[in-house]
Amino acid sequence: MIKTETKILVQGFHCDAYGHVNNARYQEFLEQARTDFWNAHGKAWFNERNIGAVVAEFSRIQYKRPCGPDDELSVVTQWDGVPSTEAWVVQDIMKGPKVALSARLKLVFFDTQTKRSLPLSGELLDRISPAQ
Numbered sequence: 001m002i003k004t005e006t007k008i009l010v011q012g013f014h015c016d017a018y019g020h021v022n023n024a025r026y027q028e029f030l031e032q033a034r035t036d037f038w039n040a041h042g043k044a045w046f047n048e049r050n051i052g053a054v055v056a057e058f059s060r061i062q063y064k065r066p067c068g069p070d071d072e073l074s075v076v077t078q079w080d081g082v083p084s085t086e087a088w089v090v091q092d093i094m095k096g097p098k099v100a101l102s103a104r105l106k107l108v109f110f111d112t113q114t115k116r117s118l119p120l121s122g123e124l125l126d127r128i129s130p131a132q
């Protein structure tokens with residue numbers, strides 16, 4: 001199973017007046033880590049087949065502990081099951097050995113030319129299969 005880990009050093013501008021990472025910045029950290037995850041699956045393979053993916057739903061974001069300036073974070077991203085036209089991803093932002101934020105989201109794959117969703121079958125399913 002492909003699992004990526006993205007390192008992030010929290011900067012002062014990531015934080016609000018209370019010295020905590022602003023919730024919108026967490027979204028950016030998660031997006032950066034999903035880009036690394038996508039690249040690990042072979043971005044060129046998807047581009048050659050006109051396959052794109054979009055976040056269709058955040059079903060859960062749990063803030064578990066605050067993060068602040070100079071914290072070294074690690075965002076772990078991996079698959080969490082594969083239904084018919086969507087795929088679930090889980091992401092944990094780690095602050096040392098502890099989870100600072102946990103998120104679960106749904107990706108929908110689509111044809112970049114027709115803009116229609118694609119069923120997860122054949123080569124596409126094999127490519128993203130958690131069993132890899």
